[in-house]
Amino acid sequence: MKYSxxxxxxxxxxxxxxxxxxxxxxxxxxxxxxLNIGQPDIKTPQGFFDAVKNFDSEVLEYxxxxxxxxxxxxxxxxxxxxxxxxxxxxxxxxxxxxEALLFTIMAICDPxxxxxxxxxxxxxxNGFSQCANVFVNPVTxxxxxxxxxxxxxxxxxxxxxxxxxxxxxxPGNPTGTVYTREEVDMIANIAKENDLWIIADEVYREFxxxxxxxxxxxxxxxVEDKVIIIDSVSKRYSACGARIGSIASKNKGLIAEILxxxxxxxxxxxLDQVGSVELYNTPAAYFTDxxxxxxxxxxxxxxxxxxxxxxxxxxxxxxxxxVAKLPVENAEDFVIWMLTDFNKDNETVMVCPAEGFxxxxxxxxxxxxxxxxxxxxxxxxxxxxxxxxLEKYVELAKNKELASTEx
Amino acid sequence: MKYSxxxxxxxxxxxxxxxxxxxxxxxxxxxxxxLNIGQPDIKTPQGFFDAVKNFDSEVLEYxxxxxxxxxxxxxxxxxxxxxxxxxxxxxxxxxxxxEALLFTIMAICDPxxxxxxxxxxxxxxNGFSQCANVFVNPVTxxxxxxxxxxxxxxxxxxxxxxxxxxxxxxPGNPTGTVYTREEVDMIANIAKENDLWIIADEVYREFxxxxxxxxxxxxxxxVEDKVIIIDSVSKRYSACGARIGSIASKNKGLIAEILxxxxxxxxxxxLDQVGSVELYNTPAAYFTDxxxxxxxxxxxxxxxxxxxxxxxxxxxxxxxxxVAKLPVENAEDFVIWMLTDFNKDNETVMVCPAEGFxxxxxxxxxxxxxxxxxxxxxxxxxxxxxxxxLEKYVELAKNKELASTEx
Numbered sequence: 001m002k003y004s005x006x007x008x009x010x011x012x013x014x015x016x017x018x019x020x021x022x023x024x025x026x027x028x029x030x031x032x033x034x035l036n037i038g039q040p041d042i043k044t045p046q047g048f049f050d051a052v053k054n055f056d057s058e059v060l061e062y063x064x065x066x067x068x069x070x071x072x073x074x075x076x077x078x079x080x081x082x083x084x085x086x087x088x089x090x091x092x093x094x095x096x097x098x099e100a101l102l103f104t105i106m107a108i109c110d111p112x113x114x115x116x117x118x119x120x121x122x123x124x125x126n127g128f129s130q131c132a133n134v135f136v137n138p139v140t141x142x143x144x145x146x147x148x149x150x151x152x153x154x155x156x157x158x159x160x161x162x163x164x165x166x167x168x169x170x171p172g173n174p175t176g177t178v179y180t181r182e183e184v185d186m187i188a189n190i191a192k193e194n195d196l197w198i199i200a201d202e203v204y205r206e207f208x209x210x211x212x213x214x215x216x217x218x219x220x221x222x223v224e225d226k227v228i229i230i231d232s233v234s235k236r237y238s239a240c241g242a243r244i245g246s247i248a249s250k251n252k253g254l255i256a257e258i259l260x261x262x263x264x265x266x267x268x269x270x271l272d273q274v275g276s277v278e279l280y281n282t283p284a285a286y287f288t289d290x291x292x293x294x295x296x297x298x299x300x301x302x303x304x305x306x307x308x309x310x311x312x313x314x315x316x317x318x319x320x321x322x323v324a325k326l327p328v329e330n331a332e333d334f335v336i337w338m339l340t341d342f343n344k345d346n347e348t349v350m351v352c353p354a355e356g357f358x359x360x361x362x363x364x365x366x367x368x369x370x371x372x373x374x375x376x377x378x379x380x381x382x383x384x385x386x387x388x389x390l391e392k393y394v395e396l397a398k399n400k401e402l403a404s405t406e407x
Numbered sequence: 408m409k410y411s412x413x414x415x416x417x418x419x420x421x422x423x424x425x426x427x428x429x430x431x432x433x434x435x436x437x438x439x440x441x442l443n444i445g446q447p448d449i450k451t452p453q454g455f456f457d458a459v460k461n462f463d464s465e466v467l468e469y470x471x472x473x474x475x476x477x478x479x480x481x482x483x484x485x486x487x488x489x490x491x492x493x494x495x496x497x498x499x500x501x502x503x504x505x506e507a508l509l510f511t512i513m514a515i516c517d518p519x520x521x522x523x524x525x526x527x528x529x530x531x532x533n534g535f536s537q538c539a540n541v542f543v544n545p546v547t548x549x550x551x552x553x554x555x556x557x558x559x560x561x562x563x564x565x566x567x568x569x570x571x572x573x574x575x576x577x578p579g580n581p582t583g584t585v586y587t588r589e590e591v592d593m594i595a596n597i598a599k600e601n602d603l604w605i606i607a608d609e610v611y612r613e614f615x616x617x618x619x620x621x622x623x624x625x626x627x628x629x630v631e632d633k634v635i636i637i638d639s640v641s642k643r644y645s646a647c648g649a650r651i652g653s654i655a656s657k658n659k660g661l662i663a664e665i666l667x668x669x670x671x672x673x674x675x676x677x678l679d680q681v682g683s684v685e686l687y688n689t690p691a692a693y694f695t696d697x698x699x700x701x702x703x704x705x706x707x708x709x710x711x712x713x714x715x716x717x718x719x720x721x722x723x724x725x726x727x728x729x730v731a732k733l734p735v736e737n738a739e740d741f742v743i744w745m746l747t748d749f750n751k752d753n754e755t756v757m758v759c760p761a762e763g764f765x766x767x768x769x770x771x772x773x774x775x776x777x778x779x780x781x782x783x784x785x786x787x788x789x790x791x792x793x794x795x796x797l798e799k800y801v802e803l804a805k806n807k808e809l810a811s812t813e814x
Contacts, residue, residue, distance in 0.1 A: 001602070001604065001632055001633055001658060001660075001661070002515075002571075003514055003515060003660070003661060003664045004513065004514055004515055004516055004517045004520075004571075005517050006513060006517055006518075007513060007514045007664045007665070007667065007668070008664065010664075010667045010668070010671075011667075012666075012667055012670065013472075013667070013670040013671075016472075016670060039468055039469055040466070041466060042466070043465045043466060044465065044466055044467045048467065049462075049467075052459060052460075052678065053459075053460050055456075058450045058451065059447070059448060059449070059450060059451055059645060060451045060455065060456075060645070060646045060647065060648040060649055061446055061647055061648050062446055062641075062647040062648055063648055065420075065423075095502045095506075095650065095672070096672060096673065098671065098672035098673055099502075099672065102671075102672070106411065106413065106414060106538050107410055107411055107414045108409075108410060108411055109411055110411045110412050110413055110540075111413075111518045111540055113411075124671045124672075124673075127667070127668070127670075127671035128671060131513050131539075131668060131671070132538075132539075133517075133518055133540065164411075195408070197408065225408055226408060234469075238466055238467070239467045240467065240468055240469040240673070240674075241467040241468050241469055241470055241674065241676065241677030241678070242467055242676065242677070242678070243502065243650075243674070243675065243676045251408060253408075253410070254408065254410060257410045257414045257415065257417075258414070259419075260414065260417045260418075260419055260420070260534070261414070261417070261534070261538060263419065263420040263423060263531075263534075264417075264420075264505065264509075264531045264534035264535060264538070265502070265503060265505035265506065265509070265531075266503065266505055266531075266647070267647075267648065267650070268650065269648065269649065269650045269676040269678075269679050270648030270649070271459065271648065271649070271676075271678055271679065271682075272676050272678065272679070275678075
């Protein structure tokens with residue numbers, strides 16, 4: 001039987017495809033520190049669990065397709081703390097940020113349309129686009145520039161008749177980059193001049209370090225009819241297993257169109273919504289501690305990494321990821337080697353090759369993504385192992401090269 | 408700003424678009440019995456809530472993309488009671504039956520492909536198809552035939568080069584029809600001879616009345632590489648608010664392809680999965696009572712309906728819906744009239760016009776769908792009101808016609 005072209009063209013998750021090597025390492029009794037996935041170890045606020053436990057209806061009924069009013073209202077209140085003011089009919093609750101992205105892409109793009117996306121990007125942007133027969137139109141950013149955006153001219157040169165919008169994550173996954181006010185304004189201008197939608201994936205909005213200024217695309221009045229804000233409780237409140245995301249836009253017409261897709265899938269988990277009301281009611285002080293914790297972790301990981309000669313990486317200022325360019329030819333080979341050939345006191349580290357975060361063929365082959373989602377002690381151990389492994393791998397490669405030159 | 412063609416082409420939910428008329432009736436103080444939606448009033452098995460309350464991890468983590476092993480294993484066990492034997496890698500847990508359908512359509516169809524669908528059909532089949540740029544290719548069934556399938560010749564005459572599969576719900580929503588063994592075999596033969604997938608939406612599998620024989624498409628060895636079984640806990644265990652569906656197929660390659668889509672959306676609600684393990688562990692005796700309850704309700708509603716001259720409807724044998732052809736010109740007008748102009752002791756009934764369940768223009772205009780999801784007393788009251796309303800409406804229409812003939 002034949003499968004569809006669109007699905008055979010999709011790549012399997014680059015984050016997950018190396019898992020078998022980690023399983024083999026574990027089977028040999030080697031401890032593996034996972035810096036390859038974005039599953040935080042921070043406690044989910046207790047309010048979530050309490051609300052779920054206190055749910056006392058005898059029938060677990062459908063919720064409304066838009067989302068439960070209590071959650072929409074909690075989200076409205078949350079947004080006002082960022083000076084964003086959405087009305088009830090400007091917000092939809094979705095099955096995670098994932099569904100929010102898929103529905104948004106379907107609502108603004110037809111098959112063969114494309115979206116400008118700054119690469120390296122969250123790999124599922126490509127997956128959601130592909131299954132909707134939409135192309136990612138990559139705008140390349142570089143480790144040497146801290147993955148900040150290129151000039152307006154370079155970006156606009158990528159726009160064609162089929163370009164419907166610009167999709168960005170800010171703070172960035174996988175880069176950890178936080179766009180400056182100037183970059184946000186530049187994107188707004190490009191959208192205005194070319195009549196493009198702006199899909200702003202801001203699920204890491206709170207994870208900005210050292211008091212750095214953060215500008216949400218939701219704060220730009222002049223393009224408010226073009227801006228679509230994607231959010232999720234997953235990372236914000238360490239509640240990845242609650243599939244609660246959202247779409248917010250001042251473009252009420254767009255929300256009404258996407259509501260049709262929401263009606264098609266009937267509703268989002270009732271219990272997860274009930275719990276998430278309490279997440280969005282979590283006092284802002286919660287973020288102060290979480291933030292400080294992540295900032296410390298970033299420093300631990302970044303400092304160790306920078307001790308290796310030839311690693312290129314600007315210190316990221318947001319989210320909980322680092323993309324680093326390594327002095328290796330093929331980062332995937334290195335990642336596998338760490339799992340198959342290297343250990344320190346029977347411990348090793350799994351990281352994620354970054355090639356899958358690029359749409360331009362060949363880019364990112366020498367880069368990795370690291371998630372700093374372990375506690376400081378474990379992370380320090382992991383960072384040390386990674387550093388030593390990398391140094392050894394580079395040395396081996398050099399010796400091999402020497403040997404072949406001498407031969 | 409422009410929306411996509413695919414989303415503007417989607418119709419708003421025909422089930423939900425008359426809601427404002429019901430709200431107005433309620434605002435006037437009129438009680439409205441809802442026979443228009445499929446939200447059962449049966450208690451959700453307590454095991455679901457207990458399992459959720461006993462969940463005691465501090466971090467609500469991502470589940471695996473395929474679904475939690477405990478739920479897959481519970482589902483395997485459940486299927487064996489129907490003599491279906493799926494291995495672990497032949498099952499995927501999804502965000503409700505809705506996502507199961509959308510992902511399946513994406514995995515077997517490219518844009519401009521089509522699926523044979525027996526109409527009247529569950530209206531969201533059209534929605535899922537449209538957003539994936541796939542066409543519903545309708546095979547018409549009729550109230551007069553109890554919505555059983557037409558001949559093999561008629562069905563095969565609809566197949567063209569772009570036809571990729573046959574999508575059926577059995578027992579049927581909205582028809583309540585249970586296909587005979589002969590019909591199931593005929594579909595299997597058509598699929599075999601024309602190399603088509605069979606998407607079998609069997610979420611009402613347990614709702615078959617009076618000991619009638621039921622054949623699942625999962626029981627047909629000779630087409631097992633073509634059959635995709637869609638399931639959901641929503642109706643089966645009255646747990647609509649838990650968004651837990653599934654895809655099962657002996658075609659491991661297909662499951663591996665769809666897993667890519669599952670990886671894209673990361674996972675399904677962890678808590679809903681934990682609860683649903685207990686749903687699938689519910690003793691089979693549960694269905695005996697629920698079944699008997701629904702059978703009684705069907706009889707109450709069907710018997711009242713058949714008292715009205717000119718109503719055409721074979722007694723349905725499954726699910727909890729009835730589609731009836733009414734002696735009216737436009738069923739939607741009648742539905743609205745019931746909400747705006749009719750009441751009995753300040754009570755009225757809301758039903759669903761059936762036109763939205765057809766893809767062929769003009770069909771179903773004189774039909775309605777009724778869901779028998781109220782307790783027997785309420786349902787009897789509702790059925791009586793509906794009968795009286797319908798009789799009055801028909802009489803008024805006749806008088807109007809007479810008046811215009813005499814004029």
